[in-house]
Amino acid sequence: MAEIVYPPVIKAALGLFKALNLKFRLEGTENIPSTGGAVLVSNHVSYLDFIFAGLATHPAGRLVRFMAKKEIFDNRIAGPLMRGMHHIPVDRQAGASSYKAALTALKGGEIIGVFAEATISRSFTVKEIKSGAVRMAVAADVPLVPITIWGPQRLWTKGRKKRLFQRGVPVTILVGEPMYPKRGDDYDKATEELQARMAELLERAQREYPEIPKADETWWQPAYLGGSAPxxxxxxxxxxxxxxxxxxxxxxxxxxxxxxxxx
Missing domain, CATH: 1.20.5 (Single alpha-helices involved in coiled-coils or other helix-helix interfaces)
Structure with missing residues (x-):
């Protein structure tokens, strides 16, 4: 598969991150398989998560094909980029074709990125997730890799103005140990375990985050840590x-x- 668009997009993103002096903490990248397919399952706190989730695979020299809602592909600017990077559009009214495309990519050795919560979590905790990611991993016989992201909600999240050029924001990306669900497993239990692992990773990222919000910025902190998020x-x-x-x-x-x- 020719990679004409993805590399320059990554280079441009890394250049912007450097210019903005974003402070990255990236741990657990050894859990990303160096070869073969995998389902990368991330939490969802911002509109930029696919960019940061993709960074988790860079040390392994891998690219991620994200499953994203069809509306993004319909955008005149984002659409050509998404298609050029071979991401997978998801039509929620007809999901069979996107599921089939993801399975084909997984069996071809690609890493597929999934935001299993479906939408951004306004509470900045891990929402209930469906069993689709587990079923996909089982069907393709590939590992399931949980990751969590914390920090990008300060740049652009649901219900808040964009602050894309805010400088010096810390961004935490934690990659968990792979799961290996198999045929015959209880998919609901496997999904509960996946959600629990993601929640544990996210809580660690939040508690160990190097900054606390100012008095007028508590919206980006979850309620259980004293923030004013829902x-x-x-x-x-x-x-x-x-x-x-x-x-x-x-x-x-x-x-x-x-x-x-x-x-």
Whole structure:
């Protein structure tokens, strides 16, 4: 597979990180397999997570093909880049094709990146995850590698203005030990273990983070550490409200299209 787009994108990102003096803590990279397929499962705290999650594989000389929502690929700027880097679009209304594409890539020796929480966690804790990542790893007979990211929410996250050029922000990336789920395992239990490992890694990253928020910046700290981010329960209510609003918008748009087609 020709890599025309990915290398220069990585080079540009690393140059920007250096210019912004981002302070990286990257641990556990020895857990990334040097060859063969793997499912890389990351938590989700910002719109930039795919960039930082991809950094976890660089010491091993690997690239990650991320599964990302189709809307990103429809964007006139991001779309060509995503396709050029051979990421995989996910249409939530028809997920079979993206699942098949991911399996093909895994069996071909690629690392597939998954944000199993599906959406950004407003509480900055690990949300409930589905068993899809486990099932994918089993189907392709590849390891499952949990990672967690902490810090990028300060640059750009849901409900907050972009602060992409903020300098000196610490970014923590922790890679956990691989899991090897097999056919016949209880996939729900394996998923619970995956979520627990991710939660443990994230809590360590948060507790060991080198900075604490200023009085007017507590929004980026989880509630259990004294921050003003929503609790998991409050975040779930916000997510449900947002989902309902999106559904209503889709229904209204469909109704308008029907009305216009009949006029």
């Amino acid at each position: 609790t998991p329960e409050e975040a779930a209510e916000l997510d449900a409200q947002e989902a309902a609003e999106r559904q209503a918008a889709r229904e209204a748009r469909a109704a308008r299209e029907v009305e216009e087609s009949g006029s």
